[in-house]
Each structure stands twice: as structure tokens, then as C-alpha cells.
Amino acid sequence: MINNHFRRGELYSVINGMASTAVARRLQKNFRNAGLDITIEQWSVLYHLWKEDGLSQQELCVRTFRDKPSITRLIDNLEKQSLVKRVASPTDRRINLVQLTDAALELQHITIDLANQTMAEALVGVEKHEIEMVKSVFQRVYDNLTMTTHEVL
Amino acid sequence: MINNHFRRGELYSVINGMASTAVARRLQKNFRNAGLDITIEQWSVLYHLWKEDGLSQQELCVRTFRDKPSITRLIDNLEKQSLVKRVASPTDRRINLVQLTDAALELQHITIDLANQTMAEALVGVEKHEIEMVKSVFQRVYDNLTMTTHEVL
DNA sequence: TGATATTAGTTGCATAACTAACTATATGAT
């Protein structure tokens, strides 16, 4: 019974443990070795802006699964490094549109190559269908938790 | 080609994104709602001590995938809350053995139940064999990265 | 034995996370 408890308790560490920590650290190290002075968290924000420039901070919260203060400070730090700038929305002055600078556009290909390379290293010996299954499981986990959150609130 | 890049880049967010964030937040919220004033990181340390009490800080680093300063400060905070105490090893005075207090022993069943309950919510609609596959994939990812780390260093 | 290297743990610094409380702007109801 205790054994059963522990086995299930370990599921948390599976989802939130060794693999994600190891991948994050390796990606950060690969950035650093390439002389890139950005964190993976900053990179993940840039990543969404490369897909669609000029997103609001609120929209970045949704897409990166972060809360508002986290995005505020990530944008602060990205702005310090002149990688993005905040531009007030012309139609709603509450909204900051976050826009990439030329410096950030230059980082795109290098960093995405590094991310691909890192994931390739990480996924040696993992089949395509296994990756799809992990994605699908995680999508269900996310849906389970966010849907019940809304119910509960 | 850019599309291909982006699709692969997204793998990082799969491993380190929505699902793990959502599970961590839910577990933390469930602790809080139960009046438990510990963080999930503190809980993850206690979890390993419940399995084996009196581990050294170094051993806790290995088991929780954290670096030494992280463990130092987690133990600091756990000690402030009187959940663990540091005891110098009798055979090697460099080593701190971390021992659970009675207060921590009392938390064990409640928090493990909450973790089980949280994982049960998270895993609704996920088959046992899918969980096993995720575990297996993550183990390979971890091995890939830690083995090449040692090679490289 | 004595110099050197290794190991365990701590401290300082920067970034990031969550919560709660706040400001400013916009929306809606009366």
C-alpha cells in the first residue's frame, strides 16, 4: 500500500523531473557555449514572437504558460538586452505590443538550430510515434487540469 | 523548412512546458488548499527522505536532480520550518546527514495522498501503457544527455 | 609527514517563478 503510494507519487517526478531538467540545462549550456547570452526562458518568449511578432504581453502569458508578472520581467530583461521593445497599442492604451528588434531577428536561426540539435541529442533512440504519444499524453494532462481549474473557480 | 524547424523547436516546450507547469501548479494549489505551507520543491526533498531518512545533501542532489546550492537552501528552508535537521556524519565531518523530524513524518501520508489525487486528476483518460511509455522515453532522454555530458567533460 | 587534489557544503549574484496588492485604462449598466 505504501509501495503503491510511492509508485504513484513518483509520477510527479516523471512529468516534472529528470528529463525536463536535463533538457533545459543542456539547451542553456549549448546557448552559452555558442556565446549566446540569453536564458531559455527568454528564448521561449522570442520563439513565440518569431512565429508572430507584436503579441501583447497577455497573449504571451497564454502562449508560454506563464503568469503576468513573469512576462513583465522577462520582457524587462529582453528590453534591457535590446531584443524587444514595448509599443503601446494604438487602439487600447492598456496594451503593450511586444516587438522584435533586428538583433532578435538575427538570433532566430542560430538559436533554433541549437534547439533542434539539442532535441536531436536528447531524442536519440526515441521513435517518432513515441514522441507523438508523449505529446498526446501531455495534451490530455494539460486539458484535464485546466478544464477542472475553470470548473472549480 | 522553417516549418520543420519550428515543429522540432516545439519539442522543447512539450517536455518542458504546459503539462509540467500545469501539474506543478495544481499540486501546489492542492497543498495550499489543504492548509499545508510547503512548496512542491520542499515536498520533493521530503519525499526522498521518507523513502530513506538520513541521506546526505550530496545524495539528495543526485536523487532530486538539483545542484548543491539548491539543496543547501531547500534544507535551510526546511530546517526553518522544523521539518528536518542537519546532523554531522560521525565518520566524515564534511557530510551533513539530513534527518526528518516528527512534524515531517506527520506530513507524509497527507501530502502523498494529495499527490496521488493530483496525479489521478491529471491522468484521467491516460492508459497505463502510455504512462509507461512516457517514463521510458524520459529515461532515455535523461540517459542521452547525462551520458554525453560525461563524455564531453 | 607534508604538499596537493578531491569532496561536501556554503555564499554571492543574476534570473525566474507564484501570490497578492496595486495603477491605469476601458467597458457596461443605470
Add this chain to the structure above:
DNA sequence: ATCATATAGTTAGTTATGCAACTAATATCA
């Protein structure tokens, strides 16, 4: 038009993470 409410973003406080540099204790070996 006005007052209440909702939304976008910021600030403050606590905890956590990673790296680098440090101290203290032990191990190695010449």
C-alpha cells in the same frame, strides 16, 4: 454622464534555480 466592474500591466515579497567562487575536511601520494 456616472459609478461599478473587468482587463492589462507593474510592483513587492518569498522561494527556487544555476553558476562561480569560496571554506573546511578528507584522501592521495611522493
